[in-house]
Amino acid sequence: MLAIAAAVVFGIYLLSDLIGTDFGAPDLINFSTMASLGLLLLALYLAGVGRGPATGTGSGRRFYGRRPGRG
Template identity: 65%
Template sequence: MLAILAAIVFGFALLLDLFDTRLGAPDLLNPTTLLMLGLLLLSLYLAGVGSGPRGGGGGRWYRGRRPGRG
């Protein structure tokens, strides 16, 4: 989820940069700020933040017949 948000932020920053738009607040939403926000979201995703619960599936990670039971 964080990687998708980072891609959206990077795309928005690219559009702002291509069209040279400032959105009325040059210090708040400029391409550099959005780039830093995108890198923050991407680094959080790579660190494993927000990836969901780990090991909470009741121990059954396979589908179908149990392995090694013929």
């Protein structure tokens, strides 16, 4: 979820840069602020904060008894 939020932040900044607007807040919407916010969200995602990809919740094969290929 945090990686999606970071992508949204980067996307909003890219669109505002392409359009050439600052939404009336030139000190809020600038490169350093948006890059810092996006990189913070990515760092939190990589650190394991928030909900990441679901693992072990029904996806993949389940092996009951002996696992194949374990000799």
